[in-house]
Amino acid sequence: MSDFLVLAFIILGAGLLAVPIASRLGLGSVLGYLIAGIAISPLLHFLDVDVVSLQHFAEFGVVMMLFLIGLELEPNLLWKLRNKLVVLGGGQVVLTTALVTSIALVLGQPFSIAIAVGLILALSSTAIVLQTLNERGLTRTEGGQASFSVLLFQDIAVIPMLALMPLLAMPELLDAVSHGAGHGGEAVDDHGAGGGISMVSNMGGLQATLVTIGAIIAVILAGVFCTRPLFKFIAAAKLQELFTAAALFIIIATALLMMVVGLSPALGAFMAGVVLATSEYRHEMESHIDPFRGLLLGLFFITVGANIDFALLMENPTNIVALAVGLIGVKLVVLYCLASVFNISGSSRWLFTLGLAQAGEFGFVLLSFSVSNAILPQDLADELLLVVTLTMLLTPALFVFYSKVIQPAMLGGTDKPDDAIAEKKKVIIVGRGRVGGIVERMLKSAGYDPNVIDHNSDHLNILRRFGVHVYFGDATRPGLLHAAGIEEAALLVVAIDGKQQISQLVDYAIRTYPNLHVISRAVDRDHVYELWARGCRDIVRETYDSSLRMGRSAFEAMGISREAADKMTDAFNEMDRKAMIEVADAYDISIPAAENEEYIRRIREMQNHWEAELRDRISRILDDEELEVA
Numbered sequence: 286m287s288d289f290l291v292l293a294f295i296i297l298g299a300g301l302l303a304v305p306i307a308s309r310l311g312l313g314s315v316l317g318y319l320i321a322g323i324a325i326s327p328l329l330h331f332l333d334v335d336v337v338s339l340q341h342f343a344e345f346g347v348v349m350m351l352f353l354i355g356l357e358l359e360p361n362l363l364w365k366l367r368n369k370l371v372v373l374g375g376g377q378v379v380l381t382t383a384l385v386t387s388i389a390l391v392l393g394q395p396f397s398i399a400i401a402v403g404l405i406l407a408l409s410s411t412a413i414v415l416q417t418l419n420e421r422g423l424t425r426t427e428g429g430q431a432s433f434s435v436l437l438f439q440d441i442a443v444i445p446m447l448a449l450m451p452l453l454a455m456p457e458l459l460d461a462v463s464h465g466a467g468h469g470g471e472a473v474d475d476h477g478a479g480g481g482i483s484m485v486s487n488m489g490g491l492q493a494t495l496v497t498i499g500a501i502i503a504v505i506l507a508g509v510f511c512t513r514p515l516f517k518f519i520a521a522a523k524l525q526e527l528f529t530a531a532a533l534f535i536i537i538a539t540a541l542l543m544m545v546v547g548l549s550p551a552l553g554a555f556m557a558g559v560v561l562a563t564s565e566y567r568h569e570m571e572s573h574i575d576p577f578r579g580l581l582l583g584l585f586f587i588t589v590g591a592n593i594d595f596a597l598l599m600e601n602p603t604n605i606v607a608l609a610v611g612l613i614g615v616k617l618v619v620l621y622c623l624a625s626v627f628n629i630s631g632s633s634r635w636l637f638t639l640g641l642a643q644a645g646e647f648g649f650v651l652l653s654f655s656v657s658n659a660i661l662p663q664d665l666a667d668e669l670l671l672v673v674t675l676t677m678l679l680t681p682a683l684f685v686f687y688s689k690v691i692q693p694a695m696l697g698g699t700d701k702p703d704d705a706i707a708e709k710k711k712v713i714i715v716g717r718g719r720v721g722g723i724v725e726r727m728l729k730s731a732g733y734d735p736n737v738i739d740h741n742s743d744h745l746n747i748l749r750r751f752g753v754h755v756y757f758g759d760a761t762r763p764g765l766l767h768a769a770g771i772e773e774a775a776l777l778v779v780a781i782d783g784k785q786q787i788s789q790l791v792d793y794a795i796r797t798y799p800n801l802h803v804i805s806r807a808v809d810r811d812h813v814y815e816l817w818a819r820g821c822r823d824i825v826r827e828t829y830d831s832s833l834r835m836g837r838s839a840f841e842a843m844g845i846s847r848e849a850a851d852k853m854t855d856a857f858n859e860m861d862r863k864a865m866i867e868v869a870d871a872y873d874i875s876i877p878a879a880e881n882e883e884y885i886r887r888i889r890e891m892q893n894h895w896e897a898e899l900r901d902r903i904s905r906i907l908d909d910e911e912l913e914v915a
Contacts, residue, residue, distance in 0.1 A: 292334060299325045300583055314420060315413050316681035318583050322590020329591050340588035344646060345540075346581025347412045348554045349574055351440070352536050354415065354433070355558020356567050366434050373431060373627055374438025377641070380619045381407040388615070397453040401660050402669065404446050405652060406612055410645040411436045411551070413680050416582055418640070421688065428636030431629055435641055440552050443647050447547075447654060454659040493547065500546040504539055504553065508560030516566045529573040535561075536574070568793050572763075585646070593674050597667060605668060609675040613683075616642040635691045639683040643676035704756040709770025710736045714778040715760040715790060717748065720806055720827060721780030736769040740781070761790050763797075771798060779805040784812050788819065795820040813865060814872035833858055849910040856902045864895050 299321035307317030329336055386403035390396065414432055415424075423429045512535065519527045536554050543553030561567060598605055620641055624634040652670050655661040661669075712728060712735035714721050725737055738760045739745055745755050758765045760781070771777065777794050779787055791805050804823040807813045816824050833854050840850035868891065871884045878884060 288332075291332070292329075295325055295328060296321075296584065296587055300587060304583070314583070315417055315586055316685075318586030319590040319678050319681070322587035323593060324590075325587070326591040326593065326595075336588050336592050340585060340592060340649070343581050343585035343588055344412075346578055346583075346585050347646065348540050348551045349536060349578035350412065350415055350582060351551045352539075352554035352558040353571055353574060353578060355555040355560075356562050356571055366430065369431055369434035369627070370438055373623060374435040374442075376623050376626075377435050377619060378407050378439060378442050380623070381616060384615050384619060385612070388611070395455070397455060398661060398665070401450060401453050401655055404450065405648050405655070405669065406644050406673070408439045408443070408645040408647050408651075409436060409616075409641040410643050410677050410680065411440060412582055412585055412646055413643065413677055414640050417681065417684050421684070423636060426633055426636065427629055428633030428640070431624070431627070431633070431637045432640050435637075437555065439645070439647070440555070443651070446651065450651070450655060450660055451658050456659075497546045497548060500542050500548070501556065504542065504556050505560050508557055508564075512561060512564060512566070516569070525573075528569050532570040532573045533577070535570075565792075565796075568796055572797075589646075589674055589677055593678070594667065594671055597671055601668075605671055605675070608668075608672045609679070612644060612672060613642045613676055613679065632687075632692050636687055639687050639691075640680075642683060643680040644673040645677070648673040704758055706736060706738075706756050706758075706765070706768040706770075708736070709768075709773060710734060711770070711774055712736070712776045712778070713738070713760075713766070713769050713771060713774050714780060715739075716779065716781035716806070717753075717755045718744070718780065718782065721778065724778050724780060735778075738765065738769060761786055761793075763793065766794075771801065774798075774801060777801055777803045779803065781806070784808045787812070788815055791816055791821050792819045810865070811872075811878050814869055814878075815874050817869045818872055818874045845907070846910060849906055852906045853903050856906065857899065860895060860899045860902070864891060867891060 300318060303321035303324065304314050304317035307320065308314055326336075382400070382403040384403075385406050386399045389399035389402050394402065414436060418424045418429045418432065424433070515531060516528070519531050535557060539553045539557040540550030543550050561570065564570075617638055620638040621634065624637050629637055649670065652661070652666045652673070656663055656666045712733055714725050714728075714735045714737045717725065717737050717739040718741075721737065721739070725735060728735055737755045738758050739755050740757070740759050745757050748755055756769070760766060760769075771794070779790055779794075781787060781790070787805060787808070791803055794801055794803050802823065803821050804825065805816050805821050807816055807824050807826045809826065813824050813826060836857070837850045837854040840853055841847060845853070868884065868887050871881070871887045872878070873881055873884070876884075
C-alpha cells in the first residue's frame with residue numbers, strides 16, 4: 286500500500302507541476318506530461334518501478350479515447366469518411382512501409398528485418414495526435430478529419446501486421462528467444478495479439494474468421510438492444526456513480542471481447558462508441574468517462590517520457606537521433622504527397638503532415654512481439670524503441686511549429702483554433718449568420734450583451750472588419766460552452782446551420798442543463814418534431830415566419846384587405862401550431878418519418894379535420910369583410 290501511495294504521489298505531483306507550466310507556455314499538455322516523465326525517470330528507476338507494465342496499464346486510456354471518439358461519430362458520418370479511411374490511410378501505411386523498408390535495405394539490414402522495421406515505423410501515435418487535436422480544437426477541421434481517418438486505419442492495420450509478422454521470423458534468433466531473450470510476451474497479451482485468453486490462437490483460419498465476425502456482430506447487437514435497458518435500469522437507482530461504473534463496464538467488456546478473438550481492444554472500443562453514437566445516453570457516458578481517459582492518457586505520456594533509455598542514447602547519440610529525425614523526414618514527405626493528391630488544402634495540409642510524422646505507441650507492442658517471435662534481435666529492438674519514443678517526444682514541438690508559424694502564415698483558413706472567451710454571460714447565441722445576427726441585434730437593442738459563437742472563420746473575419754465582436758469556435762464541444770458560461774446562463778439561442786449539429790447541441794444542452802431555456806432554429810417540420818422529442822419547447826422553423834408573410838402578401842395581392850389578411854394568416858398560424866403539438870408525441874427520432882406508422886396515421890386522421898376547420902374560419906373572416914364593405 287505504501288509503495289502505491291509513494292508512486293501515485295510522485296506521478297501526480299510531477300504532472301500537476303509540469304503540465305500547467307507547459308500549457309501556459311503554449312506547449313500543450315502532452316509535452317508537459319512527457320517532460321514530467323523525463324524528470325522523474327531517475328527516481329522511478331531508483332525505486333525499481335516497472336515502467337513498462339505501468340505503461341501497458343495506462344494504454345487503456347487510448348482505448349477510452351477511441352470509445353469517446355466513436356461516440357462523436359454516427360455511422361453515417363463514418364461512412365462519409367470511408368474513402369479517406371481506406372485509400373488515404375492505406376496509402377500512408379503502404380508508402381511509408383515501402384520507403385522505410387528500402388532505407389533499411391540500403392543500410393544493410395536483411396529483407397525480413399527491413400520489412401518488419403518498415404511495418405513498425407509506419408504507424409503513428411493515436412494517443413498524442415488525437416489528444417492534441419482535441420485540445421487545440423482542430424478535430425473537426427479538414428486536416429483533423431484526415432488525420433483521424435489515417436489513425437483509425439492504422440489501428441485496424443495492426444491486426445494483419447500481428448498475423449503476418451511471424452512469417453518473417455529468423456531461424457538464427459530462435460535460440461535466443463527460447464532462452465528467454467525479449468520481453469514482449471506481456472505486451473502482446475495486453476493488446477490482444479495473443480496470450481492465454483485467446484479463443485482463436487488454436488483455430489484454423491476460417492474458424493477464427495467466423496468467431497471474429499461473430500464477436501463484431503455481438504458488439505453491434507449489444508449496443509443497439511442492450512444498452513438502453515441497462516441504463517434505464519441503472520437510472521432507477523438515481524446514483525451517478527453507477528453511470529460511471531456502467532460506462533466503464535461497457536468499454537472493458539468490449540475491449541476484453543476483442544482481445545479474446547485476437548483484435549485490438551482500441552478498435553473494439555471505437556466500434557462500441559460508433560454503435561452508441563445515436564443513444565440518448567451518449568452525453569452521460571461521455572461526461573463520466575472523460576476524466577478517466579484524461580488521467581490514464583496523462584499517465585501514459587509520463588511513462589513514455591520515463592521510459593527513455595538515456596544510457597543507450599548516450600552510447601550512440603548520433604545514429605539514434607539521425608534515425609529519429611530521418612523517420613520524421615520520410616513521413617513528412619509521404620504525408621505531404623498524400624495530402625496534395627487528396628486535395629487537402631491550406632493549413633490543413635500542414636496539420637495533417639506534421640501531426641502524423643511520428644511513430645506510435647503500437648510500435649512498442651510490435652517491437653516486443655518481434656523480439657519474442659524471433660523477427661528482430663534484441664539490440665536493434667532496443668534502439669528502435671528509443672527512436673519511437675524520441676519521435677513521440679518531438680511531436681508536440683511539431684504542433685507548436687504548426688500553431689506558431691504555419692497557421693499565422695495562412696490566417697483565414699478553416700482550421701483556426703477556438704478563441705478564448707473572456708467573460709461568461711447570461712445569454713449565449715450559437716451561430717451569427719442570417720438568423721443569429723438578427724437575434725443578437727434585437728437583444729443588444731434591449732440592453733442584453735450575449736456571448737456570440739460562430740464556426741465560419743471567413744464570415745467572422747468580415748464581421749470583425751465592421752466592428753462586430755464574435756468568438757470563433759465549435760459550440761458543439763462542451764468545453765467551449767463551459768467557457769461561455771452555460772452553467773450560469775439563462776438563455777441559449779441555437780442559430781447554426783445543419784440539422785445534425787443543431788440536434789446534437791440542443792440535446793446536450795437540455796439534458797445537461799435542464800433549467801436552461803433553449804430557443805432553437807429548426808430546418809423543417811420533421812426537425813421541429815425531432816427537437817420537441819429531445820425536450821426543446823421553444824422552436825422556430827427557419828422559413829416559417831417568412832412564409833407566413835409571403836402568404837399574407839398573396840392574400841393582399843388577390844384583393845383582400847390588410848386587416849383580413851392578417852386575421853387569415855393568424856388563423857393559419859394558430860391551427861398549424863396546434864396541429865403540430867397534437868402530432869408531436871407520435872414522432873420517434875429513431876424511426877424515419879415515412880416508416881413511422883403511428884405518426885402517419887395520426888397525421889392522416891387529423892388532416893381532413895384540420896383543413897375543414899381552417900377553411901371554415903377563413904370563410905367567416907372573408908364573410909365578415911364582405912359585410913363591412915357592404
